[in-house]
Amino acid sequence: MATETIIRPEGAAQDWTIPQDWNTYTRDEHAMWDTLFERQAQMLQGRVVQEFLDGLDVLRMTRPGIPDFAELSERLMERTGWQVVAVPGLVPDRVFFEHLANRRFVAGRFIRKPEQLDYLQEPDIFHDVFGHVPLLANPVFADYMQAYGEGGLRADGMGAIDNLARLYWYTVEFGLIRQGDALKLYGAGIVSSYGESVFALDDPSPNRLGFDLKRLMRTRYRIDDYQQSYFVIDSFEDLLRQTVETDFAPLYREVAQEPDLDVATILPEDRIYTTGTQAYAAAKESS
Template sequence: MENWIIPQDWAHFTPQDHIVWDTLYARQSALLPGRAAAAFIDGLERLELSRGGIPEFGALSERLHAQTGWRVVAVPGLVPDDVFFRMLAARIFPAGNFIRRPDQLDYLEAPDVFHDVFGHVPLLSDPVFADYMQAYGEGGLRALELGALPALARLYWYTVEFGLVREAGGLRIYGAGIVSSAGESRFALESESPNRIGFDLERLLRTRYKIDEFQAVYFVIESFEQLLRATLDTDFAPLYARVGTLAELAPADVLASDRLFTRGAQASASKSLAESPS
């Protein structure tokens, strides 16, 4: 694991790099109040991410560790699955050590330092979400042993990256893939297109996802405590076995048992399914 951690070498970032960070930060911090979960907004303040420029990971880790025992380290890019899970299980968050170009403000395929730090790290200052991320890392190691990684990856995608939470009388965004994107921050809450479905672990694990477009479905949790308890209190081995006997679901599919907060316009063109292994 330690072999994948590299020096951040904060001095290698250029003035333009810091301008890109500040541009993205200003845009998202103005857009997210009233849209993002309260814990995310609080995390921005607790970790002093508004200081300007790409954060220096040593100082950021000191502030974060004081809150929940997590720290942020630089990695050269995507790390192997087992390394990633071991890092999360040890309360270490790996962050990319580059930032997008000015012409990539609205979309970047590979996660950069803005996605990783602005998108993920604020919630790591929340004690319950911090515990969830550690539990996910420990669960990832077990999933590798069980050959169930594709199913568990869906849990990360639909919570850590693209999750919604119900609070303050409405829906709020918390997934890093949403809060770091101006377009999806609006789309996830305001578009009539996607389905927004109450969190159900088995149903989520059956649902495929796409990485190159806005989401067709978002899963809504009631609280981070619900997410943590679902992870800690579930025996995943028999759940993986059961999911393996059931039909996979397309992102736009709607089940009769789904608790829909809003039903997307595209759902009328997709097949409405009943719970069935076929």
């Protein structure tokens, strides 16, 4: 999602969609997808939620090459009523929310270059499709994404998009989940990143804190490096329940009266899974 004003590119439809033009992908571009896919699929075994792996399987995303959005959407529609639509890049907030509210996930069509294997600023098709789409085959998470889109349309009229964006960041992009005695990955920004797939679970540097909606909406986040705090949900069902049962209007008013929290802050009332050393962030700042 975008957090600043951007102009619709020439050739994009009113809803900012463009053709994927799957037939124009080159052999090298398909090979880049396969390299990224094989590396991440191996890394994620035992680390990511089973629902994600199930999504890769039922959507047939384990086949070689960049997925065709038309075929992917057909399989998604059968499972949860979702589609994947191509866009030229980041889209305005309201456009993003409208697509989600109507069970359409927007994805960039370009794929990174070899020199961007481990990092790029703007999300590409691997982040958008590999990272996000498998969980859209899970009915509960699919409902959460639609509920988030509907909530975004309401937040747009309340001046609360920045707070709601933090919910997306700390769940959809960089969320952890507790399953039994273990923490597992589910956020797309983690599962599509080789380095952060290790960092988020194993490194002693970040905080790992229990999910709390109001607290999360007060917490800043990092867009340029690994996170200094991760929030842990109890289940997708609980995440959906809190999203649909919460009256966000008074919550936004409460949050507006309280100061933002720094990314590394731990509050006395937090449920703490890990108190991070913050060594990684400190080393980056001093370098």
